[in-house]
Every structure is written in C-alpha cells, then in structure tokens.
Amino acid sequence: MQIVLPQLGEGIERAEVAFWHVKVGDRVAQQTDLVEMVTDKATFIIPADCSGVVKNIYARVGESLLIGAPLAQIDLVE
Amino acid sequence: MTAQDMDQQWTVEDWNIINYNEAYARQKTAVQAVLSGHGPYLFMCEHPAVITLGRLADSRHILASSPVLEQQGIDVIAVDRGGDVTLHAPGQLVAYPVFNLKNYRCDLRWYLDKLEQVAIDLLTDFDILTCRFPGRTGVWVGSKKIVSIGVGVKHWVTFHGLAININTDLPLFNLIKPCGLEVQMTSVQQLQGTAVDMRIVKQLFQRHCLRIFTGNFSPAF
Numbered sequence: 471m472q473i474v475l476p477q478l479g480e481g482i483e484r485a486e487v488a489f490w491h492v493k494v495g496d497r498v499a500q501q502t503d504l505v506e507m508v509t510d511k512a513t514f515i516i517p518a519d520c521s522g523v524v525k526n527i528y529a530r531v532g533e534s535l536l537i538g539a540p541l542a543q544i545d546l547v548e
Numbered sequence: 549m550t551a552q553d554m555d556q557q558w559t560v561e562d563w564n565i566i567n568y569n570e571a572y573a574r575q576k577t578a579v580q581a582v583l584s585g586h587g588p589y590l591f592m593c594e595h596p597a598v599i600t601l602g603r604l605a606d607s608r609h610i611l612a613s614s615p616v617l618e619q620q621g622i623d624v625i626a627v628d629r630g631g632d633v634t635l636h637a638p639g640q641l642v643a644y645p646v647f648n649l650k651n652y653r654c655d656l657r658w659y660l661d662k663l664e665q666v667a668i669d670l671l672t673d674f675d676i677l678t679c680r681f682p683g684r685t686g687v688w689v690g691s692k693k694i695v696s697i698g699v700g701v702k703h704w705v706t707f708h709g710l711a712i713n714i715n716t717d718l719p720l721f722n723l724i725k726p727c728g729l730e731v732q733m734t735s736v737q738q739l740q741g742t743a744v745d746m747r748i749v750k751q752l753f754q755r756h757c758l759r760i761f762t763g764n765f766s767p768a769f
Contacts, residue, residue: 488603489628501583501703508603511655511685512630515702518753 471520473504473542475535478514485509486534496524498544503507505541522546549599550649556587556651558762565586565638571595575707578646582705588647590757592750595636599624599724602631602698609633609725616685619721630709631685631698632728639715639737649704652761660685660697662760663710668693669756670712674736674744686727687712692734696727710735712753715743720722 476483485507492504498518507514526543529535552677563571571593578589585674596630600611609632610617617624636642643666647661667687668678669747678694687695697710713735721733737743 477654480657481657486604494657501610503702506603506628508630510604511660513578513628513700514656515700517703536718544738 471522471544471546472540473516473519473544474545475507475537475539475541476516477505477537478509478512481508482537484534484536485514487529487531488513489531490527491515492524492526492527492542494524496526497523497547507535516541520544520546551761557760558588558590558647558758559586560590562750563591565596567676567751568595568598568600568623571642571644572627574586575644575646579702579705579707580646582646583703587760589644591644591646592753592755593639593640593642593644594640594746595642597622597635597637597720598630599633601626601633602629604630605685606728607633610723612723613723622723627708627717629698629700631696631727633724634696634698634726635720635724636711637716639693639713639735639743639746641712641714641718641746641753643708643712643753643757644707644709645761646705646707647761648708649701654701654704656701656714659701659706660699661708663699665698666753666756666760667710667712669760670749670753671695671736673726673752674740676736676739689734689739693729694734694739695734699716703761712749715750 488508489506502518522544526544528540695712699707713736716735
C-alpha cells in the first residue's frame with residue numbers, strides 16, 4: 471500500500487518532511503506514526519493505514535512535497 | 549460538524565504555572581486519550597521562562613548567548629510544533645486545545661484561523677483592536693505582535709497551541725528573534741497600562757474557545 475501526503479487544508483499545497491518515525495524494513499501496525507510533516511505553523515504526524523513492513527521511503531528529511539506525493543510503500547502482512 | 553460533535557463535553561483544566569516539559573507530557577497523554585475516544589480538552593497555563601524551537605526554527609534566532617540564558621535559568625527546548633523560536637514566561641497565557649479535528653474539519657488552515665479568532669475575541673474584551681497579516685499566523689496590534697501560534701497535529705488530533713502576552717515581562721523577548729521576525733512584542737499590560745487578572749483572562753479565553761469550536765457558551769470553571 472502506498473502512503474501519500476494527504477490534503478492538509480485549504481490553500482496548503484505542500485509540506486516538508488520533518489522526521490521519519492520508521493525506516494525501511496520496520497514492521498508497523500495500523501496507526502503507527504510514520505512520518506512528521508511540517509508547514510509554516512503546524513506539524514502533522516501521518517500514521518500507517520495498515521499493518522505491514524515498510525518497503526520504501528520516497529522522501530528525505532527536509533524535502534518539500536506537494537499534496538498527493540508518495541511518502542512510503544508498506545507491504546501488507548497477512 | 550454534527551450536533552453530536554458540538555455536544556461533546558470539553559474537559560477544561562487550569563495548570564497554573566507549570567514546567568514546559570511537564571505540560572508537554574500531559575498533552576501527549578491527552579492526545580492518546582482523544583485518539584482512544586475521549587472528548588476534547590482545553591488546557592491553560594503559564595510557564596516559567598523557557599525558549600522553544602519549533603521544527604522550522606533557526607538557532608541563530610536565539611540572540612542571547614548560552615551563558616546569559618544559563619544565568620537567567622532559561623532552558624532552550626526543541627519541540628515538535630510548527631513555527632520558529634518563541635519564548636514563554638509567567639504572565640503569558642498559554643493554551644493547549646487537544647481535540648480531534650476529524651470531528652470538526654480536517655483543515656490545518658481552518659484550525660489556525662480559529663485559534664487566531666479566539667485570541668482576537670479575547671483581546672476585544674479588553675478593548676484591544678487587533679489585526680492579522682496574511683501569511684503571518686498570529687495576532688498583531690499595529691506592527692507589534694501579541695499572540696504567537698504553533699501547533700502539532702497527530703492523526704488529526706491537535707496539541708501545542710497559542711501564547712497570548714497578558715502581563716509578560718516583554719524585555720525577555722530581546723533574548724530571541726520571535727518567530728524569526730524583526731518584530732516587537734506587546735502585551736495587554738503594556739497596552740492597558742496596568743496588569744490584568746489572569747484568572748479573568750482564563751475565564752474569558754475558555755468562553756471564547758468553547759464558543760468558537762462548539763457554538764456553545766459554557767460557564768466559567
């Protein structure tokens with residue numbers, strides 16, 4: 471499952487990666503904190519939508535991403 | 549917002565003067581409670597003098613040297629909120645609403661705007677005419693800043709919040725470049741020429757906060 475940067479609010483077009491709570495290979499449960507994004511006055515922690523293993527991380531800390539940009543890939547675990 | 553959301557019971561707590569890290573720990577506990585289904589919280593407090601660095605902070609915006617800060621007993625703490633550098637001190641009302649934006653509106657800009665409005669309404673009670681500047685979150689009186697805002701949101705549950713200078717010792721702001729801006733800070737005390745009773749300020753803040761976020765008036769605690 472691909473995790474993307476969700477809509478954060480009206481007029482907010484992008485956000486910066488502030489902190490990764492996971493690394494590739496980590497096993498995550500649903501609602502585990504994945505990544506903290508930051509806009510000018512707000513941080514926003516994005517959770518995992520599913521349980522699985524972090525397969526890929528697509529953005530580095532400090533990178534500015536558009537809404538909808540891919541953040542990570544999680545392989546589902548049965 | 550549904551009628552059920554508006555009827556959610558807010559838990560309001562006055563922490564008086566509380567160490568910054570202790571207040572942060574309590575917020576994080578509240579965030580987990582809200583994620584588990586607890587209703588909204590509103591925490592109000594003052595902090596002993598402390599400088600905090602938001603995620604976008606530039607450490608060069610701390611103008612005082614480490615020995616000076618040590619001498620004054622002022623810690624510098626990096627925190628997980630938006631924004632740059634700010635300072636908290638006694639006489640400043642700090643408010644931390646902790647609630648689930650999914651029950652209101654999943655929109656960070658909306659939330660920041662509402663926080664500004666709570667502060668504006670409070671300051672209007674003291675006959676202080678405020679203004680906002682597009683692209684510069686916060687509340688201003690002319691060219692001076694009186695309210696600073698920096699929030700965190702975890703799975704759409706809010707934490708951190710806003711700081712309103714009521715009776716703050718304003719020269720403390722010379723230790724930093726607030727929010728990274730060339731700006732002077734002001735306070736209710738400076739504008740009124742006299743100190744204001746913080747208990748009254750908290751009662752008014754609670755009333756405005758609950759009105760703006762729920763549409764209801766609530767009795768003072």
